[in-house]
Amino acid sequence: MRPKEPPAPEYGYAYVNPPRSGNEINGMGVPEKIPPRKIAPDDFTIEDYDYKDLFDFFFMTMSWPVFKEFVLGMFESRKARGRVAGRRTEVDDPVSMATHVKQKAEEIGFDTVGITEARDELLLYEGDRPYPYKYAICLGTEQDRKTMEQVPQPEAGLEVVRTYRRSSSCSNRLAAYIRSLGWPAEAFAVGRDILMMPSAIQAGLGQLGKHGSLINRELGSNFRLTLVLTDLPMATDAPVDIGVEDVCATCRACTRYCPPDAIYDDKKMVRGVEKWYVDFDRCAWYFSMTTGCSICVEVCPWSKPGRGPKLSEIVLARREKN
Numbered sequence: 001m002r003p004k005e006p007p008a009p010e011y012g013y014a015y016v017n018p019p020r021s022g023n024e025i026n027g028m029g030v031p032e033k034i035p036p037r038k039i040a041p042d043d044f045t046i047e048d049y050d051y052k053d054l055f056d057f058f059f060m061t062m063s064w065p066v067f068k069e070f071v072l073g074m075f076e077s078r079k080a081r082g083r084v085a086g087r088r089t090e091v092d093d094p095v096s097m098a099t100h101v102k103q104k105a106e107e108i109g110f111d112t113v114g115i116t117e118a119r120d121e122l123l124l125y126e127g128d129r130p131y132p133y134k135y136a137i138c139l140g141t142e143q144d145r146k147t148m149e150q151v152p153q154p155e156a157g158l159e160v161v162r163t164y165r166r167s168s169s170c171s172n173r174l175a176a177y178i179r180s181l182g183w184p185a186e187a188f189a190v191g192r193d194i195l196m197m198p199s200a201i202q203a204g205l206g207q208l209g210k211h212g213s214l215i216n217r218e219l220g221s222n223f224r225l226t227l228v229l230t231d232l233p234m235a236t237d238a239p240v241d242i243g244v245e246d247v248c249a250t251c252r253a254c255t256r257y258c259p260p261d262a263i264y265d266d267k268k269m270v271r272g273v274e275k276w277y278v279d280f281d282r283c284a285w286y287f288s289m290t291t292g293c294s295i296c297v298e299v300c301p302w303s304k305p306g307r308g309p310k311l312s313e314i315v316l317a318r319r320e321k322n
Contacts, residue, residue: 001149001298001299001304002257002299003151003152003257003259003295003298003299004149004150004151004152004153005153006151006152006257006259006290006295007152007259007289007290008259009259009260009282009285009286009289011285011289013057015053019050019051019053019054020050021280021281022039022050022051022280022281022284023279023280023281025037025039025050025280026039026270026271026277026280027270027271028268028269028270028277028280029268029269029270030269030270030271030272031269031272032271032272033271033272033273034126034271034272035121035124035125035126035127035271036125036126036195036271037125037126038125038126038193039051039280039284040052040054040055051284054284054285054288055288057288058287058288061288061289062157062291063154063157063158063291065158066154066157066158066161066291069158069161069162069164069165070161070164070165070190072165073161073164073165073168073189073190074190076165076168076169076172076189077168077187077189077192079172079176079187080171080172080175080186080187080188080189080192081175081186081187082175082176082179083179084179084182084183084184085179085180085181085182086182087182088181088182088183089181089182089183091232091233091234094233094234094235095235097232097233097234097235098115098234098235098236101113101115101137101174101178101232101234102115104174104177105137105139105170105174108170108173108174108177109141109166109170110139110140110141110167110170110174111140111141111142111218111219111223112139112140112205112216112218112219112223113137113138113139113140114137114138114200114203114204114205114237115135115136115137115138115203115234115235115236115237116135116136116138116199116202116203116204116236116237117134117135117136117202117236118131118133118134118135118136118199118229119199119202121198122136122195122198122199122202123136123194123195123198123199123229124194124195125193125195128193128194131186131194131229132184133184133185133186133229133230133231134230134231134233135229135230135231135232135233135234135236136199136203136227136228136229137174137203137227137228137229137230137234138196138199138200138203138205138225138227139167139170139171139174139225139226139227139228140200140205140216140219140223140224140225141163141166141167141170141223141224141226142163142219142222142223143159143160143163143222143223143224144159145222145303145305147159148160148222148294148298149298151293151294151295151298152290152291152292152293152294152295154291156291156292156294156298157290157291157292157294158291160224160291160292160294161190161292163223163224164189164190164224165190167189167190167224167225167226168187168189168190168226170226171187171188171189171226171227171228172187172189174187174228175187175228175230178228178230178232181232183230183231183232184230184231185228185229185230185231185232186228186229186230187226187227187228188226188227188228188229189226189227194227196225196226196227197213197214197225199227200214200225201214201239202238202239203236203237203239204237204238204239204240205225206240206242206244207239207240207241207242207244207245208244208275208276209221209244209248209254209276209297209300209302210248210251210254210255210263210264210265210276211254211258211263211276211278211296211297211300212263212276212277212278212296213296213297215242215244215300215302215308216302216308217240217242217308217309217312218308218309219303219308220297220300220301220302220303220304220307220308221296221297221298221300221302221303222297222298222303241316242308242312242315242316243311243312243315243316243319244302246315246318246319247301247302247311247315248276251301252265253299253300253301254295254296254297254299254300257295257296257299258283258295258296259286259295260282260283260285260286261279261282262278262279262280262282262283262286263278263279263296264276264277264278264279278296
């Protein structure tokens with residue numbers, strides 16, 4: 001697909017005193033392994049974050065339908081925690097319990113599910129307190145493809161926040177179900193300061209793409225992540241190799257269609273790891289001007305419905321021959 005009439009990266013706003021580089025905050029070029037830092041806080045009333053003004057601009061200029069969905073989605077977080085049932089369902093078979101939880105998640109409305117250990121280095125920003133849970137259930141909710149083909153138009157931005165709201169509600173329902181079994185569980189969705197993608201990769205939901213988003217074998221990047229942390233004993237999944245590295249090394253769809261040229265054709269050193277990285281200083285401004293943009297994840301060949309499994313099969317077969 002091609003993006004629908006994307007606006008040029010010409011901005012009608014500027015800083016009197018520009019903040020420090022977002023790439024610097026993210027640790028681009030840093031050879032040591034250090035925790036990621038927050039660009040902006042969960043609580044937008046805090047004043048001492050470099051990009052608070054940009055986030056304020058993002059919220060104050062979005063359309064009313066988008067703002068309403070965003071706020072309602074954040075309001076869902078009040079249901080993220082709750083009372084744990086007094087009678088506990090004992091778990092003798094973690095494999096069967098993992099299967100049961102995945103089936104329940106799909107019944108609630110999720111399109112992809114994976115389970116991994118809840119590890120601080122995968123979940124926490126610098127300075128955050130550890131969460132008292134043992135497992136992370138990683139959950140993906142697909143966006144309506146026909147609507148997302150309109151990126152970066154307002155209707156696509158509205159679909160993004162609608163998906164976040166729907167996934168937040170579903171995450172709360174799954175956490176509540178686990179609590180009904182007598183095990184603590186907490187849901188994390190939009191508006192909660194927690195890292196999601198590292199755990200999702202460990203849980204086998206996909207691989208990191210050149211555009212900086214997760215690529216799933218079936219859904220491509222046309223989905224949104226949420227998490228449920230819990231102590232419920234479950235068998236864990238493993239990372240997968242679906243051939244993303246092979247495709248991203250030669251594909252230039254996202255780099256070609258990114259209006260602010262924020263996507264690199266080669267990997268960068270970021271906090272001690274060489275990885276695909278999107279230039280924050282170029283992306284963030286355009287992102288805020290277009291209600292979330294999303295051009296890169298929708299032009300990605302993996303995101304075309306039905307194409308991912310075939311693409312993965314071809315790439316992995318070719319790798320074996322070589």
